[in-house]
Amino acid sequence: MSETPDSAVQTATAAVRTYIEQHRAAFLDDLAQWLRIPSVSAQPEHDADVRRSADWLAAALRETGFPEVEILQTPGAPAVFAEWPSGEPGAPTVLVYGHHDVQPAAREDGWHSDPFEPVITDGRMYARGAADDKGQVFFHTLGVRAHLAATGRTAPAVNLKLLIEGEEESGSPHFRALVEEHAERLAADAVIVSDTGMWSEDTPTVCTGMRGLAECEIQLYGPGQDIHSGSFGGAVPNPATAAARLVAALHDADQHVTVPGFYDGIAELTDAERELFAELPFDETEWLRTARSGATYGEAGFSTLERIWARPTAEVNGIGGGYQGPGGKTIIPASAMVKLSFRLVAGQDPQHIEKRVTDWVGEQLPAGIRHEITWSAATRPCLTPLGHPALQSVVRAMSQAFGTKVRFTREGGSGPAADLQDVLAAPVLFLGISVPSDGWHAPNEKVELDLLFKGVETAALLWSDLAATAV
Amino acid sequence: MSETPDSAVQTATAAVRTYIEQHRAAFLDDLAQWLRIPSVSAQPEHDADVRRSADWLAAALRETGFPEVEILQTPGAPAVFAEWPSGEPGAPTVLVYGHHDVQPAAREDGWHSDPFEPVITDGRMYARGAADDKGQVFFHTLGVRAHLAATGRTAPAVNLKLLIEGEEESGSPHFRALVEEHAERLAADAVIVSDTGMWSEDTPTVCTGMRGLAECEIQLYGPGQDIHSGSFGGAVPNPATAAARLVAALHDADQHVTVPGFYDGIAELTDAERELFAELPFDETEWLRTARSGATYGEAGFSTLERIWARPTAEVNGIGGGYQGPGGKTIIPASAMVKLSFRLVAGQDPQHIEKRVTDWVGEQLPAGIRHEITWSAATRPCLTPLGHPALQSVVRAMSQAFGTKVRFTREGGSGPAADLQDVLAAPVLFLGISVPSDGWHAPNEKVELDLLFKGVETAALLWSDLAATAV
Ligand SMILES: [Zn+2]
Ligand SMILES: [Zn+2]
Numbered sequence: 001m002s003e004t005p006d007s008a009v010q011t012a013t014a015a016v017r018t019y020i021e022q023h024r025a026a027f028l029d030d031l032a033q034w035l036r037i038p039s040v041s042a043q044p045e046h047d048a049d050v051r052r053s054a055d056w057l058a059a060a061l062r063e064t065g066f067p068e069v070e071i072l073q074t075p076g077a078p079a080v081f082a083e084w085p086s087g088e089p090g091a092p093t094v095l096v097y098g099h100h101d102v103q104p105a106a107r108e109d110g111w112h113s114d115p116f117e118p119v120i121t122d123g124r125m126y127a128r129g130a131a132d133d134k135g136q137v138f139f140h141t142l143g144v145r146a147h148l149a150a151t152g153r154t155a156p157a158v159n160l161k162l163l164i165e166g167e168e169e170s171g172s173p174h175f176r177a178l179v180e181e182h183a184e185r186l187a188a189d190a191v192i193v194s195d196t197g198m199w200s201e202d203t204p205t206v207c208t209g210m211r212g213l214a215e216c217e218i219q220l221y222g223p224g225q226d227i228h229s230g231s232f233g234g235a236v237p238n239p240a241t242a243a244a245r246l247v248a249a250l251h252d253a254d255q256h257v258t259v260p261g262f263y264d265g266i267a268e269l270t271d272a273e274r275e276l277f278a279e280l281p282f283d284e285t286e287w288l289r290t291a292r293s294g295a296t297y298g299e300a301g302f303s304t305l306e307r308i309w310a311r312p313t314a315e316v317n318g319i320g321g322g323y324q325g326p327g328g329k330t331i332i333p334a335s336a337m338v339k340l341s342f343r344l345v346a347g348q349d350p351q352h353i354e355k356r357v358t359d360w361v362g363e364q365l366p367a368g369i370r371h372e373i374t375w376s377a378a379t380r381p382c383l384t385p386l387g388h389p390a391l392q393s394v395v396r397a398m399s400q401a402f403g404t405k406v407r408f409t410r411e412g413g414s415g416p417a418a419d420l421q422d423v424l425a426a427p428v429l430f431l432g433i434s435v436p437s438d439g440w441h442a443p444n445e446k447v448e449l450d451l452l453f454k455g456v457e458t459a460a461l462l463w464s465d466l467a468a469t470a471v
Numbered sequence: 472m473s474e475t476p477d478s479a480v481q482t483a484t485a486a487v488r489t490y491i492e493q494h495r496a497a498f499l500d501d502l503a504q505w506l507r508i509p510s511v512s513a514q515p516e517h518d519a520d521v522r523r524s525a526d527w528l529a530a531a532l533r534e535t536g537f538p539e540v541e542i543l544q545t546p547g548a549p550a551v552f553a554e555w556p557s558g559e560p561g562a563p564t565v566l567v568y569g570h571h572d573v574q575p576a577a578r579e580d581g582w583h584s585d586p587f588e589p590v591i592t593d594g595r596m597y598a599r600g601a602a603d604d605k606g607q608v609f610f611h612t613l614g615v616r617a618h619l620a621a622t623g624r625t626a627p628a629v630n631l632k633l634l635i636e637g638e639e640e641s642g643s644p645h646f647r648a649l650v651e652e653h654a655e656r657l658a659a660d661a662v663i664v665s666d667t668g669m670w671s672e673d674t675p676t677v678c679t680g681m682r683g684l685a686e687c688e689i690q691l692y693g694p695g696q697d698i699h700s701g702s703f704g705g706a707v708p709n710p711a712t713a714a715a716r717l718v719a720a721l722h723d724a725d726q727h728v729t730v731p732g733f734y735d736g737i738a739e740l741t742d743a744e745r746e747l748f749a750e751l752p753f754d755e756t757e758w759l760r761t762a763r764s765g766a767t768y769g770e771a772g773f774s775t776l777e778r779i780w781a782r783p784t785a786e787v788n789g790i791g792g793g794y795q796g797p798g799g800k801t802i803i804p805a806s807a808m809v810k811l812s813f814r815l816v817a818g819q820d821p822q823h824i825e826k827r828v829t830d831w832v833g834e835q836l837p838a839g840i841r842h843e844i845t846w847s848a849a850t851r852p853c854l855t856p857l858g859h860p861a862l863q864s865v866v867r868a869m870s871q872a873f874g875t876k877v878r879f880t881r882e883g884g885s886g887p888a889a890d891l892q893d894v895l896a897a898p899v900l901f902l903g904i905s906v907p908s909d910g911w912h913a914p915n916e917k918v919e920l921d922l923l924f925k926g927v928e929t930a931a932l933l934w935s936d937l938a939a940t941a942v
Contacts, residue, residue, distance in 0.1 A: 042798030104800060110696055170798060197702075211701060215799045224763030225581055228912040230682060230884025231668075233814050234784035235775045236764035240718070241787050247712055248719030292695030292805075293707035295839030304706045313705035316712050317802050318793035323810060327513030327641060328686045328847055329575060330812050330885075331788050331912055334763075339794060341801050343704050368766030376799055413701025414801075441699040441802055 009461070013400055015150035016460040020142060020453055027142045027456075028125070028449070030060060032118040034100075034134050035127040041077050041101035041170040050077040050166050053100045057137070057164060058082075064141040065148075066162070072182065074174035077101060077166030081185070084144070084160045091467055093159040095188035097420060098137035098195050099168035102129035103441045110443035123449050130447040131438035136194040137164050139433070139452055143459025150460060157467035161188060165416070168195070171215055172416040173377035179423045190390040190466070191420045194455075196411045196432035197440075201451060203281060204402040205409040206394055207430035211312070212344030212381030213414035214353050218246065218361060219337050221370040226322070226331040233332060237368040240321035243336035246364050250314045250340075254300035257314045257342075261356040265347040269310050276408055277305045290436040309410035313343040343412065350378030380418035383410075384428055393465045394429050394458075401457035413440070431458060480932070484871055486621035487931040491613060491924055498613045498927075499596070499920070501531060503589040505571075505605050506598040512548050512572035512641040521548040521637050524571045528608070528635060529553075535612040536619075537633070543653065545645035548572060548637030552656065555615070555631045562938055564630040566659035568891060569608035569666050570639030573600035574912045581914035594920050601918040602909035607665040608635050610904070610923055614930025621931060628938035632659060636887070639666070642686055643887040644848035650894045661861040661937070662891045665926075667882045667903035668911075672922060674752060675873040676880040677865055678901035682783070683815030683852035684885035685824045689717065689832060690808050691792070692841040697802040704803060708839040711792035714807035717835050721785045721811075725771035728785045728813075732827040736818040740781050747879055748776045761907040780881035784814040814883065821849030851889030854881075855899055864936040865900050865929075872928035884911070902929060 020027075039053035040046040054071050057080045061069045066082040080100065105115035105128035113119045118127035125135070144156055151157065163186060165175055179186060199205040222239035223232075252258050282305060284296065298307040307313075321336025323329035342353055354375050361373055384391060386408065395406045417428045433455035439445040510524035511517040525542050528551045532540045537553040551571065576586035576599035584590045589598035600606070615627055622628065634657060636646055650657060670676040693710035694703075723729050753776060755767065769778040778784075792807025794800035813824055825846050832844055855862055857879065866877045888899045904926035910916040 042800065044797070104794075104796070104798075213701070213801065215801070217799070222764065225910075225913050225915075227762055227764070228884060229784075229786045229788060229812055230684070230814060230882070231907060231911060232762045232764070232779060233786045233812075233883060234782055235767055235769045235778040236759075236762050237766060237768040238787055240790045241722075244715040244718030244787065244790060247715030251712075288707075291698055291703045291707050293693060293698070293703070293839055294841070295708060295837070296706055297708040297837055297839055298706045307706040308703060311705055313700075315700045315704045315801075315803060316709055316715065316793065317700060317800055318795045318804065319711045319715060319807065320791045320795040322787065322789035323575075324789045324791040324808065325575070326515070327575075328688070328810060328812065329513065329788055329912065330684070330686070330786075332786060333789065336790065337795065339799060341700055341704075341799070343701060366766070366768055368764055368768055370765070411701070412704060413699060436702060439696075440702060441800065442696050444696075 009400055012150045012464065013461065016146045016457055019146040019149040020456050023142055023145070024453065031135060031138045034138065035118045035129050036116055038116045039101045039166065040104050041167050043104055050101055054078040054080050054166055057100050060141060061162065064145060072178060074167070074178050076174050079163060079165040079178060081182070082162040084156055086157060086159045087155045091157065091159050092189040093161065093187065094466060095161040095163060095186055095191045095420070095424070096140055097163055097191055097193045097417065099133045099165045100137065101166045101169050102132070103169050112444055124446040125449060126444055126446040128445055130445055131434040132440040132445065133168070133195045135447040135452055136432055136434060136455060139455040140194065140459050142456045146456060146460035147463050151464060157463045160463065161186065168415060171213065171376040172379060175416045176419040176423065179419055183423055186424060188424055188426050191417065191424065191426050191428045193415060193417045193428055193430045194432055195415050196413070196430045197434035197436060197438065198432060199280060199407065199409055200435055201448065203407060204398055204404060205407045206391065206398060207409050207411045207432065208386060209346065209383035210381060210411040210417055211414050212348060212350055212418065213379040214342045214344060214350045215340070215376040216357065217337065217339050217374050219335065219372045221335050222368065223332055223334050225334050229330040229332050236332065237366050238332045239336040239369055240333050242365055242369045243319060243321055243338050246361060247316050247319065247338060249364055255298055257312065259356050259360045262312065262353065264352065265349065266312070266345055267347045269306060274306065277303065277309065280305065280407060280409070308412035310345055312345050312348055315341050317341050343414065344381045346381050346383040348381060350380060354378065379414040379416055382418035382421050382428055388427050389469050390427055390466060391429050393462060393469045394431055397458045397462035397465050400461050401454050480871055483621045483932065483935065487617045487928055490617040490620040491927050494613055494616070495924065502606060502609045505609065506589045506600050507587055509587045510572045510637065511575050512638050514575055521572055525549040525551050525637055528571050531612060532633065535616060543649060545638070545649050547645050550634060550636040550649060552653070553633040555627055557628060557630045558626045562629050563660040564632065564658065565937060566632040566634055566657055566662045566891070566895070567611055568634055568662055568664045568888065570604045570636045571608065572637045572640050574603070574640050583915055595917040596920060597915055597917040599916055601916055602905040603911040603916065604639065604666045606918040606923055607903055607905060607926060610926040611665065611930050613927045617927060617931035618934050622935060628934045631934065632657065639886060642684065642847040643850060646887040647890040647894065650890055654894055657895060659895055659897050662888065662895065662897050662899045664886060664888045664899055664901045665903055666886050667884070667901045668905035668907060668909065669903060670751060670878065670880055671906055672919065674878060675869055675875060676878045677862065677869060678880050678882045678903065679857060680817065680854035681852060681882040681888055682885050683819060683821055683889065684850040685813040685815060685821045686811070686847040687828065688808065688810050688845050690806060690843045692806050693839065694803055694805050696805050700801040700803050707803065708837050709803045710807040710840055711804050713836055713840045714790060714792055714809045717832060718787050718790065718809060720835055726769055728783065730827050730831045733783065733824065735823065736820065737783070737816055738818045740777060745777065748774065748780065751776065751878060751880070779883035781816055783816050783819055786812050788812050814885065815852045817852050817854040819852060821851060825849065850885040850887055853889035853892050853899055859898050860940050861898055861937060862900050864933060864940045865902055868929045868933040868936050871932055872925045902933070
């Protein structure tokens with residue numbers, strides 16, 4: 001008598017869990033080793049660390065069993081590619097995307113421990129990259145081993161590919177070229193992005209889209225050097241004032257972005273989409289606690305979830321000019337600087353936004369203020385159709401691992417998923433187990449170990465489900 | 472046959488010049504020694520240097536011949552007081568004011584040489600404090616010696632007092648209390664402030680007033696830590712944006728300051744005053760070169776000289792928040808900071824301005840942005856009547872030293888002169904030989920040696936003229 005599909009899944013799940021339990025400690029030791037490498041792609045002094053991180057991951061993937069592992073060089077930081085063919089004719093091909101570089105972190109930013117010396121406390125692992133993204137890349141190593149152990153296979157049920165880039169936290173400047181160059185080797189029926197989060201520990205969710213990102217730095221130059229504010233104050237333009245006015249002019253009183261053409265091409269939210277958002281157990285007080293913020297604030301006419309998931313933004317990430325040391329210094333500063341980032345939603349084209357903002361900045365500045373605007377590589381927004389069969393596979397695997405209903409979210413953050421979608425012509429799915437309190441890009445980033453192992457389980461169950469599903 | 476007053480002055484001038492020529496080299500050596508002491512009052516790590524500077528000056532004044540020299544302690548940096556009684560009954564008493572502390576300076580700010588290792592090149596001495604204010608304090612030492620040599624006196628023709636404070640560049644927080652405490656010893660018929668400049672090398676001028684100054688630092692707090700601009704961007708208030716909006720809201724489109732009540736009590740410029748300003752050989756191109764600026768910019772309806780001398784301002788001296796390092800960091804910063812300074816004119820009360828600005832700042836900020844505003848000690852504006860006899864003495868001494876007509880200016884900068892005026896009930900006069908290109912508060916500050924010695928001459932001639940004038 002053969003098992004029903006459901007009981008087969010139960011058996012597989014039990015086997016997966018047993019395997020994970022046996023390898024849990026070694027897995028965490030290995031992950032901690034990787035997290036000790038400060039692979040900060042935005043800081044040139046860490047170039048060698050980013051390369052070391054790629055080498056470390058390549059070795060770990062070979063150790064995992066991937067027969068083909070290769071460092072893919074770029075003009076910037078290297079990516080890691082790995083492939084494990086299924087061996088079964090007609091097996092679908094899946095490409096897992098993640099990144100091995102991390103955000104800058106310094107102990108004095110408010111970390112309770114060294115950001116590059118992982119600490120496990122109360123079921124959490126604290127380290128830069130614990131959640132974004134090394135932890136979420138690494139769960140696929142134990143995931144595929146558990147998948148093999150539970151199914152008795154010697155190769156995965158799908159042709160499994162991994163592409164783990166090294167420049168995501170720098171805006172993935174060479175990622176699109178990399179994907180284009182290796183498009184044939186990367187070809188897949190579906191892309192699984194493991195670089196997002198879920199609603200909460202109690203409400204597992206699958207993300208269906210990410211915002212895009214355009215980022216610039218604007219340098220403003222006034223006097224040829226700092227000049228005395230008594231001798232000259234009130235009679236020449238001040239670049240710090242110009243910087244402030246630029247930032248202030250970015251939004252109108254309703255917090256709409258004022259740059260002409262900014263909203264061109266956006267697909268407005270449907271009522272159905274707004275209802276799906278509204279169904280989520282959103283607790284504003286709790287959300288504000290996670291945001292470490294005292295109040296919500298944003299574009300008039302939209303809820304908080306709509307603002308962070310489905311509306312584009314203009315945000316100041318950094319501003320600086322003049323004297324910032326202790327005490328006072330009565331100068332008109334020689335220069336000032338603004339770092340802006342724009343989150344983009346489906347329908348917005350980063351190049352179009354960059355051009356519109358560049359034009360607008362030039363129009364805002366008075367005579368006597370020179371400026372330079374520098375754009376970092378942009379990231380396109382992306383959105384996956386809710387009904388796609390591969391998305392349903394992810395939902396099933398995740399429901400099984402978590403033992404509960406899986407809902408849908410979007411991701412306010414940005415990743416190069418859209419490049420994969422564009423170049424590989426494959427649907428992009430998201431499998432992430434991070435929660436909002438994980439502190440991405442902030443001090444004391446952590447990952448919840450329970451969720452990390454649910455991620456391992458989901459990955460272990462997903463490959464069989466996908467192989468059984470036409471994708 | 473007694474000399475006519477004019478020829479007596481000629482003889483005295485010649486004697487003064489001979490004496491100066493003989494002591495020129497030693498004077499510059501001594502001044503250089505003083506300039507090597509980095510007496511930066513705004514930086515706590517230089518506290519000992521400021522004290523060392525006071526001790527050095529006290530010794531130099533004893534060496535000059537002042538029979539009474541004393542370090543006056545304050546809760547902050549010490550001042551130096553010196554007194555040299557005339558010995559003649561009925562001689563007027565004059566108090567010279569200056570300061571021995573200096574602005575911060577670091578080689579990497581753009582100095583061509585160590586700011587605290589004076590260099591003489593092309594008739595200029597480059598060092599922090601060369602013009603503001605050690606050079607202009609120090610010319611009084613050679614000045615009084617030359618006065619004695621030229622007149623054959625053993626004590627000055629006036630009861631000469633010096634008060635050289637140590638906190639001017641920190642806003643003179645304890646100066647008023649110091650003057651109040653020692654009001655009896657400081658009592659004078661006129662105050663000579665040597666901490667200003669003149670129009671140009673070719674157009675010697677006497678300043679008749681200074682703007683006042685109120686300074687604050689505003690700390691703005693948003694999220695409890697830097698948070699991810701993808702996860703939260705567009706839905707919580709950003710303190711860097713709030714800082715920028717605060718600065719942008721300070722002025723209207725005509726560059727009038729918008730803070731309600733800011734212009735209360737100001738005496739508007741008379742037509743006669745505007746004409747005196749307009750008579751000066753103002754070359755906007757040249758002025759812009761000195762200002763190292765590409766364009767003039769300021770309050771509608773006023774000329775550049777009116778803007779810097781007779782109109783109050785609101786200026787940003789520093790702004791900072793978020794990530795300012797290389798590359799990008801997609802955060803909503805936890806905090807931001809703005810340093811503002813307000814130049815004030817006669818009729819404006821600093822306490823009133825502080826209250827109005829404090830109230831206004833509180834009204835500007837959205838929910839979710841906390842703030843702290845800290846005011847430094849303020850400086851009151853001051854203005855001297857054009858017709859005062861002691862002012863005419865200064866004009867005569869200066870005309871004689873420079874051999875040309877002396878005109879009138881005001882000073883856009885600020886000093887605690889008004890406290891002396893208030894507490895001592897004495898007119899405040901200005902004797903300064905610095906020129907706008909001297910780079911006060913900027914890198915490569917210098918003093919023109921020719922002008923420095925004209926300052927010595929003026930001081931040497933002034934005491935006899937003042938003694939002969941009812942002040
Ligand atoms: Zn990431
Ligand atoms: Zn000064």
